[in-house]
Amino acid sequence: MSVQIAELEDRKKVPNIPFGEEVTGAEMLLRCLVLEQVEYIFGYPGGAVLPIYDSLYGGYFKHILTRHEQGAIHAADGYARATGKPGVVIATSGPGATNLVTGIATAQMDSVPLVCITGNVPQHLIGTDAFQEANITGITIPITKHNYFVRDIRDLPRVVKEAFYIATTGRPGPVLIDIPKDVCNAKAPFTYPETVEVRGYMDTLVPSDEEVNTFLAVIQAAKRPVILAGGGIIAAGADKELLAFAEKTRIPVINTFMGLGGFPGVHELALGMPGMHGSYTANQALLNADCVIGLGARFDDRITMGRTKEFAPKARIVHVDIDPAELGKNVATAVTVAGDVKSTLQKALPLAKACDSEEWIAQLKTWQEQYPYRYRKDGDQLKPQAVIELLYRSTDGEAIVTTDVGQHQMWTAQYYKFKHARSFISSGGLGTMGFGFPAAIGAQIANPGRTVIAVVGDGGFQMTNQELAIVAQYKVPVKVAIINNQCLGMVRQWQELFYDNRYSEIDLTCSPDFVKLAEAYGVKGLRASTPDEAEAVWAEALQHDGPVVVDFRVTPEENVYPMVAAGNTLDQMVLGDE
Numbered sequence: 001m002s003v004q005i006a007e008l009e010d011r012k013k014v015p016n017i018p019f020g021e022e023v024t025g026a027e028m029l030l031r032c033l034v035l036e037q038v039e040y041i042f043g044y045p046g047g048a049v050l051p052i053y054d055s056l057y058g059g060y061f062k063h064i065l066t067r068h069e070q071g072a073i074h075a076a077d078g079y080a081r082a083t084g085k086p087g088v089v090i091a092t093s094g095p096g097a098t099n100l101v102t103g104i105a106t107a108q109m110d111s112v113p114l115v116c117i118t119g120n121v122p123q124h125l126i127g128t129d130a131f132q133e134a135n136i137t138g139i140t141i142p143i144t145k146h147n148y149f150v151r152d153i154r155d156l157p158r159v160v161k162e163a164f165y166i167a168t169t170g171r172p173g174p175v176l177i178d179i180p181k182d183v184c185n186a187k188a189p190f191t192y193p194e195t196v197e198v199r200g201y202m203d204t205l206v207p208s209d210e211e212v213n214t215f216l217a218v219i220q221a222a223k224r225p226v227i228l229a230g231g232g233i234i235a236a237g238a239d240k241e242l243l244a245f246a247e248k249t250r251i252p253v254i255n256t257f258m259g260l261g262g263f264p265g266v267h268e269l270a271l272g273m274p275g276m277h278g279s280y281t282a283n284q285a286l287l288n289a290d291c292v293i294g295l296g297a298r299f300d301d302r303i304t305m306g307r308t309k310e311f312a313p314k315a316r317i318v319h320v321d322i323d324p325a326e327l328g329k330n331v332a333t334a335v336t337v338a339g340d341v342k343s344t345l346q347k348a349l350p351l352a353k354a355c356d357s358e359e360w361i362a363q364l365k366t367w368q369e370q371y372p373y374r375y376r377k378d379g380d381q382l383k384p385q386a387v388i389e390l391l392y393r394s395t396d397g398e399a400i401v402t403t404d405v406g407q408h409q410m411w412t413a414q415y416y417k418f419k420h421a422r423s424f425i426s427s428g429g430l431g432t433m434g435f436g437f438p439a440a441i442g443a444q445i446a447n448p449g450r451t452v453i454a455v456v457g458d459g460g461f462q463m464t465n466q467e468l469a470i471v472a473q474y475k476v477p478v479k480v481a482i483i484n485n486q487c488l489g490m491v492r493q494w495q496e497l498f499y500d501n502r503y504s505e506i507d508l509t510c511s512p513d514f515v516k517l518a519e520a521y522g523v524k525g526l527r528a529s530t531p532d533e534a535e536a537v538w539a540e541a542l543q544h545d546g547p548v549v550v551d552f553r554v555t556p557e558e559n560v561y562p563m564v565a566a567g568n569t570l571d572q573m574v575l576g577d578e
Contacts (some may be wrong), residue, residue, distance in 0.1 A: 019191055023216055025153045026051035029062050029117070030193040035192050038088050038503060040064060040445060045568040046092025048119030048133060051184035062447065064474070069096050069536040071438040073103030074464065076335035077112050078439030081425045082400060082446045083239065086113040093120045094132030094405035095179070098139065100368060102432060103141040107174040109429025110258060111235055112164035112165040114174035115160075116144075122182040123151065129492050137178050145173030153186040161196045172235055172325040207339035212347045218318055218335050219246035220353055224360040225251045227270070228303075231258030231428070232296015232321060238342035239263065239421040242295065245345050250354045252283045252364055256297050257413055264398065265417030271364060272373075275303040276564050277410040281364055283562075286312045287576035294319040296341045299330040301414040301489045308332075310569045313357070326569045371575065380395040380530045384408060384554040388415040391453055392539055399451040400443050402426060404436035404460030407492040408483035412455050434463030440478045441470055451479065452541070458484040458511050468521040479541050479577045480549040482514055485556040493559045496560070518549035524531050529553040 017031050033041070041063045045053045056063060066072040069091045076087030091100050097118040107114045115331040121130045137149045146166050149160045156179070163175040198246055206213075219225055233242050239262050246253050246269050253263045254271045263270055272279035272287055286292065286303075292315040297303075299319075304311040309333050316334040317382055319327050320341055327336040331377060332367055337344055375385045388411045391399070397417050402425040403409040409426055440454035471478050483489075488506040495503050507575045519524030528534040534552060541548040561576025 004230070005256075007379070015506070015577050017190075020189050022187050023190050024055070024157055024184065025179065025186050025188075028153065028156050028188070028190050029160065029179070029184070029377060030055050031190055032157055032192055033088065034060060035441065035551045036070045036160070036164050041088050041090055041233050042079070042098060042442065043090035043386050044072055046096045046119070048093035048096075048181050049090060050122060051119075052090060052114045052119065064404060064470060065443075066438065067469050068464065069099035070103055070434065071464050071467040071470070072433075073100045073114070073116065073176070073528060074115055074435050074438035075445075075467070076440035077435075078402060078425055078442030079446045080107075080114060080442075082159055082422050082441070084422065087442065088115050088116050088117070090117045090545040092118075092132070093118065093136075094134045095338035095559065096132075097134055097136040101139065102430075104140055104176065104356070104431045106427050106435060108143045108145065109173050110427065111231060112174065113172040115163050115167055116174055116176040118176065118178045119184070120178050120180045121381035121472065123180045123534040124182070125332050133433070134175065137176065140176050143174075148176070149178045150180070150183050151182050153188045155188070156183065157192045157212065158196065159216060161193050162198055165196050165203070166201065170201070181182065188547075204340045205324075206343045207320075207337045207347065209280055209347070211337045211339070212344065212351070214335055215318060215337055215344070216351055218316060218350055219251070219291060219293060220250065220355055222316075223356055224289045225288045225291040225293065225355055225357060226285045227251050227253045228256065228286075228297045229253055229259045229459050230256040230295065230297025231262075233259055233262035235323070235340040235443050236296060236340055237421070238296070238345055239431060241342055241349065243267075243387045243443060245349055245352060248349065248352050248354065250357045250361065251293070252285065252357075252361060254285060256303060257426070259297065260413060260424040261418035261421045264355070264419045266419060271368070273413050274567075274570075277307065277360055277414065277560050277562065279414070280562055280573065280575065282351060283573055284363060284367055286315070287570055289315045289317055292317045295345075296321060297328055304330060305564055305566065307569050309565070320444060320465035325558050329342050342401070351483070367490070375561075375576075378555070380556050382528065382530055382534055382552060384485065384552070384558055385411050385415055386531060387481065387483060387534060387552045387554065388455070390534055391455070392416045394542060395451055399453050400425065400447060401453045401455060402436045402443060403441040403454075404456045405431045406435050406457045406488070407462065407485070407493065407558075407560050408455050408489070410455050412472070412485070433460040435460070435556050437478075437480060438464050438467050440469060440480070442478050443475055443479045452477075454478055454480045456480060456482055457489060458486060458508050458514075459488045461514075465517065468523055468547075468549070472522040475546055478547050480531075480547070482549065484511075484551050485558070486511070487556055489535055489556075490560070496559070498565070512550040514549055524548045525551070527551040527553065
């Protein structure tokens with residue numbers, strides 16, 4: 001029976017949690033989650049977690065039954081990115097647990113707080129190659145912030161408390177809790193610690209006054225400063241502080257891919273995204289700046305192009321990051337501040353002064369006017385860039401937009417000007433195809449009153465499109481925009497440019513009819529092949545109060561420009577046909 005998201009509110013029961021009562025490990029786990037104020041769980045049941053699901057029967061939580069564990073963890077990830085709260089996912093042992101691996105790695109690369117709960121076979125069967133046994137803690141050591149294998153039911157409350165604490169403090173990340181079935185079935189008196197202390201773990205770093213003064217002295221001596229704002233701005237909730245700091249100091253802002261939305265894309269000081277497919281102005285700013293202020297940014301290879309010695313060659317680099325391991329890791333820095341970006345800016349704001357940067361800002365504006373993002377418009381051909389412009393124009397930049405990975409992802413980053421933090425949700429570090437649609441489901445569940453758009457490719461959508469069942473069942477009104485170029489577009493682009501047009505295994509022309517596929521799940525499906533059709537069907541999609549899949553049939557040979565080829569430097573940018 002279909003259950004609307006609004007109705008799920010009525011199904012959630014928050015019972016009085018008595019302490020000292022003897023309960024099973026499964027019941028204990030759920031009571032811990034209640035005390036952590038968990039609202040939604042995304043999951044898929046199986047033998048090793050049947051005790052947990054039996055305890056769930058009473059209706060503690062709003063549980064979303066996805067159609068694949070990877071859909072569950074990507075939805076939990078989207079929920080976490082859209083809210084800043086930890087996403088929670090449950091999977092059974094063996095293949096259920098291993099199906100979470102890609103999603104765990106995705107969250108780890110992008111610093112997303114998740115608590116992943118897996119079941120395992122009873123402890124006396126561990127190591128016997130029992131049915132659906134997998135060493136998931138061993139498998140996930142490199143891709144989790146921390147993980148636990150619970151051997152004793154009496155440790156379970158402390159472990160859950162520590163897991164949420166570690167996942168959400170410092171540099172956020174995924175934490176996995178593996179619970180053998182015998183621990184779920186065991187009984188013990190329920191307790192829950194009010195606080196935890198993890199030896200050797202530093203959750204928050206507040207910079208000293210001396211560090212902040214040095215930070216400001218270097219910045220305010222600059223004539224051509226630029227801020228490189230990364231995903232740390234969003235994770236720290238420092239978008240308001242960044243806006244105030246940039247306006248007070250008159251320093252232009254570049255947003256990394258993960259930092260999009262951390263500074264309003266329509267602001268006069270906004271320069272867009274840098275790097276491989278970044279704006280001409282953002283890359284020129286990095287090449288000519290005399291001071292680059294990295295705020296919660298990793299200086300990764302998509303910005304530096306792996307040529308770290310040639311990156312920002314005229315600039316002193318100031319780096320602020322909550323993770324000390326990131327400071328000086330990729331680029332040589334003049335000043336480092338190991339601290340939370342929000343607290344750093346809060347301490348700096350009262351002391352900050354305007355830089356002598358107006359001549360620099362004027363030059364950047366000239367570059368923006370001369371070299372904007374642009375593409376050739378060809379009559380009735382539907383260009384993918386035009387579709388993203390349509391999505392932006394029709395929502396005034398107020399939607400939450402998720403993406404898969406590939407050309408459509410870059411066009412979204414280029415042509416949709418994000419105004420707010422937590423409005424752009426995409427797999428940046430790992431580049432996970434299949435992420436965008438389930439992430440949109442999680443984001444929409446977290447924000448039922450907002451428009452949520454999943455911009456996906458025809459390749460990536462087919463990796464997780466079984467989750468159409470979820471949007472139909474719970475009437476989650478996600479709007480899916482398929483940028484359908486009938487091929488693996490980014491792979492095709494690289495094969496065209498660097499492999500002499502040898503197109504190897506990129507043909508997706510035998511994909512299903514996406515309109516009929518949507519309708520088979522009970523979801524509205526629409527299609528457009530021309531600009532006029534696109535305008536009409538998208539208006540219809542936005543007016544529909546339920547989920548919609550729109551198949552935008554775009555020109556297949558379109559490339560993403562500007563582009564800096566791998567191994568080149570930012571001054572070797574190719575602008576494209578225009």
